[in-house]
Amino acid sequence: MKFILLTGRTLGQGRSKEIGKLSDEYAKNVAICEFDPEDLKSLQISLGQNVRVTTKHGTVVVKAALSTQAPHRGLIFMPYGPWTSMICDPETHQTGMPSLKGIEAEATPAPEEKVLTIRELVAHISGGK
């Protein structure tokens, strides 16, 4: 199903990054994709189920979460962090600012797939440096 992806800050993201980016708390708050309740029903995804979010810049598996800032049918929201950065648009349109909100994305249920840990993500990005 196609969506517009927003990324941004949340209280949970801000609090948990101070607890530590390797902590379970951080992954629980940041490796998520928030859906409007109606969209979640249409996709037949249950809360906490793994979901694959894909843009033309990359793809990542995170956990589905219910948005507390609804209604926003057709929009999905992911907190800033290394999972979200896997799918963001680096194009800055000559401003220096990549496009981190308003990106076309597709979300599909991914019950068999795994959410990568921070260390696995870093290894993926750095080519196992």
Place this chain on the structure above:
Amino acid sequence: MVEKTIRDVVCTFCGCCCDNLEVKVKDERVVSLRNGCALSMSKFLNYDRERLLASMQRKEGEFEEIKFEDAVNRTASILVNAKYPILYGWSLTSCEAIEMGVELAELVGGVIDNTTTTCHGPSILGVHDIGESTCTLGEVRHRADLIVYWGCNPVHAHPQHMLRYSVQSIGRFRKGRKDRKLIVVDVRKTDTAKQADYFIQVAPNQDYELLCALRTAVKGDEIEQNSVAGVPVETLEEIADLMINCEFGIVFFGLGLTMTVGKSRNIDAALSLVRELNNKTKFLIMPMRGHFNVTGANQVTAWQTGYPFAVDFSKGYPRYNPGDTSAVDILTRGECDAALVVASDPVSNFPVAASRHLSRVPLVTVDPHITPTTLASDIVIPSSFVGIETAGTVYRMDGVPLLARKLVEPPAGLRSDEEILNAILRRTRELKGVA
């Protein structure tokens, strides 16, 4: 050891820099906090988790401890031997440290960029184009009767902003929520929007159209549409009337304008709307700055080089051309051949196309915490926390400088960013044969 309470502590989390925290310390540890929000509570009570406690270098894929002096020596060598190094970060440290970073960038002929580049860089570009009517947060607290939050969600990102500085604050001439109106413009009905008197749900990526239409309505011209960006024209006209008829209004805007389609042009439109409103009443505008000293990073870089971010010294003099000399662009094009990251975590926050190159060049990171960026580094130098373990100057989002104080001693052997950069600077001068 006796517990002591330190009052009027400046919070070093977001750009609000609230200066009313009461911190209890015992045995060189923060044990409790009053007057803080959820974010500052989390920072002050957890800052010593996942700490880096020794300098390290990567050897055959694994980190090994090295002496501080060796880490400094290797860092200076990497920077001196690079043709186009980038020095990035800076918004979570003091102005004093940033000042040294600028000097180092000039010395090695590199680029210095700060996290503005991925938050309010487009806002600064907009201000270059249009100019800005602004004020301090104190003026908003005492005088504003109309607050607009556009593309920002302070309940989550700046939790004390509404209470201390805007709608709920008790000022001299406005005594709280009943004396003020709140308009929120967002693509979602956020927790901030739920508190609004007027919530405008704008269609994604259409803020520019909405800002221009609102400006048209403020001018009194006719809008030849039924709706703009998903908002009925009658609603737009009602909001325009509300804006025109306030005594002191302000637009606080966030990354909902800077990161979406239009970017700096959205800011041009917002600044132009405010300029138009000043033909009818008093209206101001201010970006909601994220990190506690990102404003300071702009201030220091601007007063030292003439430019607020994305400054390139590769020709021996400062050049500024965001889109060309900015971190994400340089990294995505694969141009830099070394990097020094101070007080930031770009591997977490840059699009992967940029962080992939960053993690594949010789990378040195100075940070108090283990982060994805330190995990991808070749050299890591641990630092102390500004505003907890070391003092330093920081700038609040409205450009008011504040002194962030030292509350406790850092763990043994840890130095401040300022001391670390001073050591790198000294060694770099020696290697380059500069007095």
